[in-house]
Amino acid sequence: MTKQWWKESVVYQIYPRSFNDSNGDGIGDIQGITSKLDYLKELGIDVVWLSPVYESPNDDNGYDISHYQKIMNEFGTMADWEEMLEEMHKRDIKLIMDLVVNHTSDEHPWFIESKKSKDNPYRDYYIWRSPQNGHEPNNWESVFSGPAWEYDEQTGEYYLHIFSKKQPDLNWEHQPLREEVYDMMKFWLDKGIDGFRMDVINFISKHPELPDGEQGPKDTFGDGSPYFMNGPRIHEFLHEMNQEVLSNYDVMTVGEMPGVTPEQAIDYTADHRDELNMVFTFEHMDLDSGSGGKWDLKPLQLTDLKDTLAHWQKALESQGWNSLYWNNHDQPRIVSRFGDDGAYRVESAKMLGTCLHMMKGTPYIYQGEEIGMTNVSFASIEDYKDIETLNMYKDKVEEQGQAVEEVMKSIHVKGRDNARTPMQWDASEHGGFTTGTPWLRVNPNYPEINAEAALNDPQSIFYYYQALISLRKQYDIIVYGSFDLIDRDHESLFNYVREYQGEKLLVLNNFTGEEQSYQVPEAFIGKEASLLISNYGHKNVVELGDGFLQPYEARVYKIG
Template sequence: MERRWWKEAVVYQIYPRSFKDTNGDGIGDLQGIIEKLDYLSYLGVDTIWLNPVYRSPNDDNGYDISDYRNIMDEFGSMEDFDELLSAVHQRGMRLIMDLVVNHTSDEHSWFIRSRESLDNPYRDYYFWRPGNAGAPPNNWRSFFEGPAWEYDEKTAQWYLHLFTRKQPDLNWDNPKVRDEVRGIIRFWLEKGVDGFRMDVINLISKHPGLLDGKDSSNLSGHEYFANGPKIHEYLRFVQESLGDRDVMTVGETVIADLDTVAEYVDRETGSLDMAINFEHVTLDRGVDSFDPLPLDLKALKDCFSRWQKKLDGRGWNCLYMSNHDQPRQVSRFGDDRDYHRESATMLATLLHTMQGTPFIMQGEEIGMTNVDFPSIEDYRDVATLNYYRERLAAGDNPESILKRIRQCSRDNARTPMQWNNQDNAGFSEAGPWISINPNFHSINVKREVEDPDSILNYYRRLISLRREYPVFVYGSFSEIQPEHPLVFAYKREFEGSRLLVVLNLSGKECSFELPEERSGRLLIGNYDGRQHITGTLALRPYEAMVLISE
């Protein structure tokens, strides 16, 4: 198997607004990231994924970009960015940027000019269509609730926005748009960044007819705006824009099944190094992302196994269970009350022992949890606020809406990083832009650094083992006893080394029969007192163990 640095990487995702504030305005900034780089070195990660820091009016917290070549004032300056990049590289780490080129802000100069007149040279940078004020051009729905079209009074036409109305979609069929994107990519590569996480990149090719969706679901039209007819051509264009630089490309691929993603990351014909897929984070959702359902553990196991087997030798997996768009993983897939440490470390073991590159969302390594905000006034996420307004208008009970929001909102992952148990969790000297999770007194970096048995120090050991043993990275995958309802167990094999991973995914005690070839030593486990590995294991709630034989 071909060895590449991005396969061996452990990626740490930083949401700058919520990481560390140094100038006292309640908003995280680039100097705050610089201040905490030694902490990331202590943790052991070697690659940072930086959520958008470009100039933006912040309708969607930076994913609505008004200037791709400047830094958001709240975060600092381009000099601050240059200092950050240099400090990252001095520590032997890498930095990848968030590339958001499916859409811009409606305050970007391209769109401002585009809406000036029907014959403006920038008009075709976006999707404009005629129609009456009350009748959108088609029935497509936005990801953030409501129609995907906004009527513009000045030119009496509609423009397409698959996200908020302030995020108009770029028209990649226009070669001038593609040239602009190439310029953006090369600008940041020349600064020395080490790759890109590409936001909703599989939406950049729309079906030319912009036809009505075949149903009226919450994502009506997705068959015409996702994985479109020119998607591979446009992804190759992005790949070619990188030149011969040895950089990482990670594509966020929404509404894409396993076969589709496999084509994107195919090492012979694909154009992405890896893709952020969504299948496993939709298993506990119904009609939309605010419709929580009980998690079927067997379905979760089957999902991970299929992705492991499909991409083995063909592509590469992106391993994650939480990020800035998903609730906290210990609250969602574990138990953040009775088995907080046990379930957090079990989930960490899962993500760091499968084939692929692990992604750690800031705070995940200390077991940060969902937040139980009492009022809709406490939320900041545009998708959450839109959902609340739409469901309220539909007649839903306000408290029932809030109950779903508390479990599912993206703001769960966006509360400030909990550094210590002092004022504002050590995040800022001022009141933060969004409230701190009240449990920061017991869940914080300072406390966990000092506790050798903490979640944080378990992550450190996992990352260190992944560095020490190539089988963690490159080993083949084969599941053991896939029919077991609670235990996910699998073998990894590479160049004479073999790992056996046994994970109790539940809060129940259960038994598990080890395979006959059970010899090996315990590399890591999240419970003490496991002296002898016998044929039949009595697994404790959320127990995880990794054995190795060489």
């Protein structure tokens, strides 16, 4: 296991639209980010992952890019961006940018050209097919509901869009397209960025025949995912990208990869493969979904979470590398999801942070996680902005006739706008995010939950996260140690052991609002241990033995 800077880093994701608005137009912007860099430095983060700031018509909040080398006007100018990067580097904070190359906007010049005629030089930059029996080329469903194909009157063919119809999929089989992408990546790397987070990067290779997906008797569409996820040429494309671009820079890369197993992740991230550094898995994010998918709610079984995360820890222990995350711009707030955002909000937020940050891998913090921001429950669908949420509501309420109350309940629990409500900076109007009208309503709990209050409270979640980050920099065992799950069948405790060069950590996490008894592994009994961190007050050095954990308590003991 080679030591690398990106293995020892902690990453902070910024969703720019919702982070900080500097000019009062209600939309977060680049100057707003620059003004908060000291806050990030105080937290102790090493890397910022910045969600897209490229030119975009905002059909999917910037993940529909119309120009890869221009900054969206709403966010500022290239000069603003360059100043932000310079200020980050002054503070020893690295920057990774979002790379969105499975698709572009339908307003990208490539697609505008591609639509003009079947013999246009840009036609093969996208995936076009003739109708089949007067209908779509296959039965695939878009991730955002409805068919994954859109008909173009002018040329009489359909184009593929795995996401919105305004997000046509790029054709990675076409070498000139790949070369354009590599040139664009070099443009940003030469400007000084430190790597890429790659959006749904395992979707770029499609099965060449685009066959129909499996379709249930009551399904309107088929499941195309076996034919567009982890496709036949995916490793070839990523290896080529590495050889042509990434290997020439000292950068970190993380691939967003829905549907990837730990075993597949090794092929994507092992050193000798020369592809990516790490992947984002979705397995642990699907454990509270029923057979009907994301919006089909079911309670989390802690044993499922332990099994899933332990599987990833063990599979990538000696080759490859894990990314560690609870939150991002697409996921609901973890304290509302796996914790208790009421009576034990502070304790459960700290416990969840401990559980994640003490594992092996690179931790990611999503904006507001460090102050315990929660899900939001807007009463009306009119208050939501997310395309996935709005399409689902339309499909289920207007077309299927489902009860509004049930659909809204799913949105309150799983909707992406839970993560996108503006950052809560202080108790002033709109949480200090903007002096104008915010593009998305602020969570009404901002007077109590905000960064200013956290910075003024020595016991806040912010300072606890700061301590977790500091420990990772202090102890190699947290970064490089092995992982072993203990008490696998316990329904309430998530406990594990880390080991490295004669040192051991015992990590104890209570996932419930009840007191729980725990047993210490034999190797730890009677040993003198130092308490590295706890979200309740305890003595620093103890003799280890069986005991009790308070509601949502976390403790980390070190021996050796």
